[in-house]
Amino acid sequence: MHxxxxxxxxxxxxxxxxxxxxxxxxxxxxxxxxxxxAFHDLALLNDLFSNAVHRGRPFWVTDADLNHLTVHFTPTxxxxxxxxxxxxxxFLFILLGLVALYAAVGLQVWFFERMVExxxxxxxxxxxxxxxxxxxxxxLNPFVKTVALSAHFEVFFQLGSTAVLVMxxxxxxxxxxxxxxxxxxxxxxxxxxxxxxxSAALLLLPAVARPPRAVLTRRALGVSALALGYLAxxxxxxxxxxxxxxxxxxxxxxxxxxxxxxFTALGDPGRVVHDVATSGLVVFQRSFWWLQLLSPAAxxxxxxxxxxxxxxxxxxxxxxxxxxxxxLLPGLGVCAAAGFGRLADAWKGxxxxxxxxxxxxxxxxxxxxxLLQVARFDRTIGSPPLRPMPPVDGxxxxxxxRQVQACASWRAVATDxxxxxFVPNGYDRFLLHHYERAQxxxxxxxxxxxxxxxxxxxxxxxxxxxDARFEEVADPGPVRVFVRKDARGCGS
Numbered sequence: 001m002h003x004x005x006x007x008x009x010x011x012x013x014x015x016x017x018x019x020x021x022x023x024x025x026x027x028x029x030x031x032x033x034x035x036x037x038a039f040h041d042l043a044l045l046n047d048l049f050s051n052a053v054h055r056g057r058p059f060w061v062t063d064a065d066l067n068h069l070t071v072h073f074t075p076t077x078x079x080x081x082x083x084x085x086x087x088x089x090x091f092l093f094i095l096l097g098l099v100a101l102y103a104a105v106g107l108q109v110w111f112f113e114r115m116v117e118x119x120x121x122x123x124x125x126x127x128x129x130x131x132x133x134x135x136x137x138x139x140l141n142p143f144v145k146t147v148a149l150s151a152h153f154e155v156f157f158q159l160g161s162t163a164v165l166v167m168x169x170x171x172x173x174x175x176x177x178x179x180x181x182x183x184x185x186x187x188x189x190x191x192x193x194x195x196x197x198x199s200a201a202l203l204l205l206p207a208v209a210r211p212p213r214a215v216l217t218r219r220a221l222g223v224s225a226l227a228l229g230y231l232a233x234x235x236x237x238x239x240x241x242x243x244x245x246x247x248x249x250x251x252x253x254x255x256x257x258x259x260x261x262x263f264t265a266l267g268d269p270g271r272v273v274h275d276v277a278t279s280g281l282v283v284f285q286r287s288f289w290w291l292q293l294l295s296p297a298a299x300x301x302x303x304x305x306x307x308x309x310x311x312x313x314x315x316x317x318x319x320x321x322x323x324x325x326x327x328l329l330p331g332l333g334v335c336a337a338a339g340f341g342r343l344a345d346a347w348k349g350x351x352x353x354x355x356x357x358x359x360x361x362x363x364x365x366x367x368x369x370x371l372l373q374v375a376r377f378d379r380t381i382g383s384p385p386l387r388p389m390p391p392v393d394g395x396x397x398x399x400x401x402r403q404v405q406a407c408a409s410w411r412a413v414a415t416d417x418x419x420x421x422f423v424p425n426g427y428d429r430f431l432l433h434h435y436e437r438a439q440x441x442x443x444x445x446x447x448x449x450x451x452x453x454x455x456x457x458x459x460x461x462x463x464x465x466x467d468a469r470f471e472e473v474a475d476p477g478p479v480r481v482f483v484r485k486d487a488r489g490c491g492s
Contacts, residue, residue: 013109013131020139021102024148026388028098031149032091033391035418036384038448039063042151043420043429046093048077049084050425063430070242073234076160076186077153088424094151100159101148102139107159108333109135111166115337119208121344126363133363133370134340138333140373141287143325146380152323157191160184161330164195168202168220169210169334181223185230189238191327192231194305196224198331201301208345209295209338250312265311272311279310280319283381284328289369292332294339302331321382340366393422396444399479404440407490410483414438417448432460439487441470443480 031037044061048068052058058078059068068074083096113131116122122130138144147155161184167177185192199220202210210216235258240246248254254261265272281303285292292299306328309317316322344362378385396419404410404427413423414430419442423429428438433453435441441464447457454460464470464482471488473481 011113011131012128013113013135016132016135017102017106017109017139020135021098024102024145024386025095025098027386028094028149028151029091030388030391031384032094032421033393034389035392036149036389037090037094037151037421038418039420039431039451040417042090042093043423044068045151045153046090046421046425047429049081049093050088052078052081053084054426055428062428063434067242070239070244073189073238073242073244074153074187076156076183079183080156084425088426090421090423090425092425097151097153097155098148100155101144104155104159104162104330105135105139105144105333107162107166108138108330108337111169111334112337112340114170115209115341116344119341119345121208121341121348122363123359126360130363130366133366134337136370137289137291137366137373138336140370140377141329142376142379142381143284143287143320143329145378145386146321146383147323147326147329149380149383149386150323150326152326154188154191154323154326157184157187158326158329160187161191161195161198161327162333164223165198165202165330165334168199168216168223169205171211171215174219174222177219177223178226181226182230185227188327189231189234192227192234193308194327194331196227196231197305198302198334199223199227201298201331202334204297204301205295205335205338206342206345208341209334250314250317253313254311272307275318276307276310278318280321280381281306281310284320284325284332287381288332288336289372291339291343291369292335294342295335298338299332299335302335303328316382319382325381393419395478396422396442399442399477399481402477403473403481403483404442409490410439410487412437412439413442414440415442416444416452417450419444419447435464435482436467436469439484441482443482445478 047061048059051060051062058081060066061068080096084092086092109131112134113127116127116130147158160180164177164181164184167180181195184195202220203213203217248256248258248261251261254264309320309324312318317324320328340362343365347362378387380386400422404413411426412428412430414432414435414437415423416432420429420431430438431451432441432443432447433451435453443457443461443464447460449456452460454463461480465472469486470482470484473483
């Protein structure tokens with residue numbers, strides 16, 4: 001193995017991955033303008049960084065008066081804060097996530113490329129096309145595209161976890177592996193369960209995809225122990241110290257404590273089997289067209305922690321909607337590459353009995369799998385299709401520019417659950433149920449009633465018109481605008 005012997009030569013798969021990245025950015029930008037995102041969780045997550053940059057309060061969620069570290073212990077995210085000086089659009093957070101997502105895919109394709117070249121699994125003329133096919137195969141997986149649309153920070157865990165696995169397989173220095181693992185665990189402590197199993201699963205990969213077990217065992221199991229130890233430390237010490245409420249949330253139907261959950265699951269395995277059988281497990285595995293099952297033991301071990309999601313009572317977790325598959329994609333991507341490696345290596349063994357031109361058969365098989373992914377180019381799981389969509393933010397943006405940005409002293413804005421993502425990061429943002437905390441209130445023609453603070457838009461308007469602290473701006477256009485009377489003067 002030659003760890004991270006990157007070549008400066010431009011490869012065809014670099015162009016393909018870059019083109020897919022650009023297309024995804026265009027689609028997700030249109031989704032952002034098309035009203036797909038909302039306070040939960042895009043505006044909420046932007047608060048973590050905008051409050052750090054503009055108000056010196058990292059991880060603070062303004063509308064909820066909440067330190068987000070008490071919900072998820074995510075110290076690694078603090079490293080992203082300087083990047084929010086680059087712009088004030090909330091789309092910046094989504095863009096950073098897309099960079100992380102495609103970097104994770106790129107690492108897996110690079111690992112595939114090195115494996116194929118070093119073991120001469122394909123004829124030299126077919127190797128570039130094999131890498132292109134594997135790029136399409138991975139990047140167009142519907143779960144990868146679902147994560148692209150999720151706009152959530154777990155994508156940074158996906159990148160870190162992928163990096164750890166590839167570093168272990170390529171023999172990187174252990175100090176860099178440990179540092180990367182710690183940064184990855186700092187994105188989501190519960191991700192430690194997934195990283196622990198996926199790291200151990202590397203020992204079960206076919207020989208063509210890994211270094212000798214004598215070299216890998218201690219390193220891989222060391223990462224597994226580190227991940228589980230970090231998870232235990234956070235659950236037993238860090239989160240209680242931060243005041244995180246105890247409880248089992250999405251697993252409360254198994255018990256009110258984690259001990260009860262484990263006891264119920266172990267005492268009633270039939271219930272667990274039923275939950276797994278009716279979950280998104282089969283759909284997730286099928287999204288790889290079963291190539292990963294050519295490395296069955298590693299695939300099984302990598303998937304085991306997913307049982308935690310499959311037992312939940314929340315559909316998005318059980319079916320791996322939104323960001324949830326980001327925890328499993330690192331391990332399954334490596335298993336798919338290893339599965340192809342095993343197939344190609346076995347095919348080399350029969351080439352003495354078949355014509356020489358048959359050496360390209362594994363590459364053709366991979367090309368077929370890539371074409372199957374291309375055939376469902378815009379398919380996602382539980383999310384809108386990944387394709388451009390029309391904008392719905394025009395009226396709100398015009399009202400904001402005309403009525404809010406024109407006044408330098410107005411820095412606190414309240415609006416509805418969906419329109420809040422269009423408020424730049426330099427402002428304090430509130431939902432309409434806390435409108436009294438804002439200087440300016442914007443009520444779009446169509447409002448999301450979640451956290452509205454009233455039964456309907458009309459009821460909210462009645463409340464605002466009857467509130468002596470506010471007055472309505474004359475002729476505001478489609479978006480109704482109310483300004484706090486004691487904030488009517490505009491400073492410079």
